[in-house]
Amino acid sequence: MNIRGQIRSALVLLAIMTVLLGIAYPLAITGLAQVFFPGQANGSLITGSDGKVIGSALIGQNFTGPGYFHPRPSAAGASGYDATASGGSNLGPTNKKLIDIVNQRAIAYRQENGLAAGQLVPVDAVTASASGLDPDITPANAYLQAPRVAKARGMAEADVRSLVQKHTEGPVLGIFGESTVNVLELNLDLDRLSGRSGGGGG
Amino acid sequence: MTLPGIAQLALFVALLLLITKPLGLYMTKVFSGEAVFLSPVLRPVERVIYRVIGVDPESEQRWTSYTAGVLMFSLAGVILLYLLMRLQQFLPFNPQGFGAVSPDLAFNTATSFVSNTNWQSYAGESTMSYLMDMAGFTVQNFLSAATGLSVAIALIRGLARRSSSMVGNFWVDLVRSTLYVLLPLSFGLALVFVWQGMPQNLNPYTTATTVEKGSQTIAQAPVASEEAIKQLGINGGGLFNANAAHPYENPNGLTNFLSMFAIFVIPAGLVYTFGRMVGDTRQGWAIWTAMAILFLAGVALAWPVEQGGNPLIAKLGVDQSVSALQPGGNFEGKETRFGIASSTLYTVVTTDASCGAVNNMHDSLLPLTGAVPLLNMQLGEIIFGGVGSGLYGMLIMAILSVFIAGLMVGRTPEYLGKKIQTYEMKMAMIYVLVLAADILLFTALGSVTTAGTSSIANPGPHGFSEILYAFSSGTANNGSAFAGLNANTPFFNTTIGLAMLIGRFVPVVPVLAIAGSMVRKKYVPPSLGTFPTNGPLFVVLLVGVIIIVGALTYFPALALGPIVEQLFLSAGRVF
Known part of the structure; x- marks a missing residue:
């Protein structure tokens, strides 16, 4: 040829x-x-009672109010959880910036959740995820936040903890992946349970 | 190391072992032109294609003509992809109204996809339209993989046939790779992926009003159809900047497992195809075993190191231990749903094979964990490796091994009943040297010029690792990155683009030249002095040769990057 x-x-x-x-x-x-x-093909979107899109079950969004569980730190976009700018911090293990920011986050986390100085903080709570859109936190992280959330909402801590337990998903088929708590779904359930929005001062 | 993590690894290896033979047999039939269960549907399609493109499927090519086909088809692919990106704003399926891609980024991305590298200098969700995802990237995901598969099949024919001069017909191999192997597997996997949560739509980006009344714009895409071939074709280029760490590209532990399995499945099966076509399946299993040993060695190094966590972070009162409530470990750049076990396994798989998809950010890996993907790429992507390219790279190593064994016993080396002579050794050495020079010279250039060093994100030895990683990844056609490096600059877009082209298309020529030379040779029946290449001794020798060649070539560079960084980390030094 x-x-x-x-x-x-x-x-x-x-x-x-x-x-x-x-x-x-x-x-x-x-x-x-x-x-x-x-449902999946259109992005696993969650809509509110008014039919408006609140977010996606798969995509993390930011929460700052004390009455809500907080997601992990995010490096997506300038202020985090920008779902048009996914990505991690890409900070290396010997980068001073990484060590400093983890230290600041650990101090802030203890303050926010009323932990003693030097008390161990779960690593997922002080490190940025790979996507910047991690929808989950670890159960360890969720349980440490439960007292704060309960207090802000005037709920019994046991009720909040059992809600965390309800939203804890084990690895798929017991071996694929890790145990996770979906922050958006947990917070929406909290709002449903207490019949109101827990934003702002809670 | 956690129990579910070990169970996942065991299941992974077991399933791979189980699927190797049936898939290998299927591909043997496909490339020998025998009927398979899809033939009633696909034969007529195939015939129409051959008629339209003016190819006689019965006529075969010499290695030179076959090589010309590979190069021209790839060149046409680069040009089309470049034009699509440059004209993006005039084309349909662009609801976000993205404009033309800059010339250097378009060049880099076009070579990236055609060379099966899928290096991401672009951020998909803010740069590329759905048309680019579908008619640009998805198409090249198929075709670059099919090209690699074709070259491997030609080399196998060269080794298997006796006293011939033809190595097959590139156009037929390409069409069959696509229609019979890649398309059916992708179709099935894509549907499973949607079921498990990956989006598949052409909608404009979603605007959400968050619970705390903020606004969040969520990028959409036809994800599943591209993701399936991205893994099966061992391409790795993501729709989103975060690649397979993005929850839309990898929603849960099961999609993660299936993705890893999809990456290894075709190269594993192809090794069996090789054994079958050369008439001794033990030849294939010997190669398979060597690959599996190197794969498990990578996991055994990366996983425990990463699980151990970062000592500098441990000092801050941060809990990195594994428990029922958290996976622990070095968690910067990891997704909660993947933790350490599924992240490090993914890292090893994606760099053993030339995939380059990532479900965690490699730049944030601990120094010794990061050394594993680096070395995997530098060994030439032969641990299962790319579609086709993994096997032909490994066969070059096998030829080197029998040559070294021949030197040791003082006999003319033979492989598969054919003498390995000066010509084959020259071609094999060209193959090895081109890759080494491509990685090391470009890394040197990047490390001594301001245009290179100004893109570094992490100071100290880690910054050097970023540049070394970039050119290792480009040359080896992997595509993963130490992504802190700002690679979207004219300097890196151009140099990495060249590194990818050289790393892909220069080695193809000596590989096919070996095919063309071996195919002419007469069969020499094995004698007492023949070194058997289908047993454990050969496996040990092959693994040894791979490690020695890799270590001798790249140890100095690794010492300047991850090894010295590890020493600093142990001493508590930050940069």
Whole structure:
């Protein structure tokens, strides 16, 4: 086969494959996905009673009020949890900036949650996630925040703790991944339980 | 090391072992032109394609013509992808209205996807339209993988055939790789991925009013269809900046496991295809075993180190221990749902194979953990490796090994009943030297110029590691990064773009030249002096040769980066 023939084959095949793999295949998957798994296919969105989108079950969002559980520190976008700018801090293990910021976060976490100076803080509470959109915290982190949340909402601490337990998901099939607590779902459930929004001063 | 983590690893290896033979047999049939269960559907499609592109599927090519096909098809891919990015603003499926991609970024990204590297200099969700995701990246995810697979099959034919001159027909191999292997697997996996939570839509980005009445814009995309081939084709380029750490690209532990499995599955099966086609499946299993040993060695190093946590952070009263309530370990740049076990396993898998998808940020790994992906890439992505490229790289190492064994016993080396002579050794050495020079010379350039060092994010030895990682990743066609490095600059876009092109397309020529030379040779029946290449002794020798070649070439560079950083970390020094 001569070179001109090969060039022609290359160009025509690329065109065919672009239509087949670049248009037909993804659109076929989109069609099937929208029919069989519309919730997931559209981003696992959560809507409020007014029908407006509150967020996605898979995407973390920020919470700062004492009556809500707080997510992990986020390096996505300028102020965190920017779901159009995912990413981690990329701070290396010997970078002074990392050590300093972890130290500040640990101090702030103890203050916020009324822990004694020097009390151990769960590592996920003071480190930024890879995506900056981590929807989860560890159960260790959630239980340490429970007294603060209970106090801010005037709820019994035991009720808040049992809610954390209810929202603790083990590894998939017992072996894939880790135990997690989805912060948005937990906080929405808190609001439902206490029949009000726990934002602001709580 | 946690019990579920160990169970996951054991299951991973067991499933890989189980699927190797059936998938390998299937691919053997596909590339020998035999009928398989999909033939009734795909044969007619195949025939139409051959007619339209003017190829006679019965006619085969010499290695030179085959190589010309590979290079021209790839060049056409680079040009099309470049044009799509430069004209993005005029094209459909662009609800966010993204403008043209800058010339240096478009060059870098085009070479990145066509070379099967999928280095991400771009941030997907703020740069690329859905058309780019589908008609640009998804297409090259298929085609670059199919190209690698074709080259490997040509090399296998070169080793298997006797006294011939033809190594196969590139166009037929390419079409069959795509239609029979990659497309059906991707189709199934994509649907499982959507079921497990990956989005698959063409909607404009979602605007949410958060619980605390803030506003959050959530990027969408046809994720699952691209994610499936991204893993199966061992590409690794993400739709989002955070790649497979983004919850939309990797929602839970199961998608994480399936992603890792998808990365290894085709290279594992291909090793069996190799054994089958050369007429001795033990030849394939010997290679498989060497790959598995190197894979497990990487896990055995990375996992415990990372689980141990960062001593500088431990001093701050931060709990890095593993318990029922938390996975512990070095958690900066990790996702809660993956913890340490599933993150480090992913890191090893994605850099053993030339995938480069990441579910945690490698730049934040502890120094010795970070050395594992670095070395995996520098060994040439042969531990299962890229689709096709892993096997042909490993076969070069096998040829080196029998040559060294031949020197030791003073006989002309043979591999698979064919003499290894000066020509093959020259080609093998070109292969090894091109990769080493590509990594080390570009790293040197990046380390001594302001254009290079001004992009460093982490000071001290870690900054050097960032540059070393970038060129190791580009050359080895991996695509993962120490992502703190600001690589979206004209300097890095150009140099890494060149490193990817050199790392992919220069080695293809000596590989196919070896195929062309071996295919002509007569079969020499094994004698008492023949070094058997299908037993444990060969496995040990092969692993040894790989480690020695890798260590001798890259130890000085690793000493300047991760090794010295580890010493500083132990001494409590920060930068």
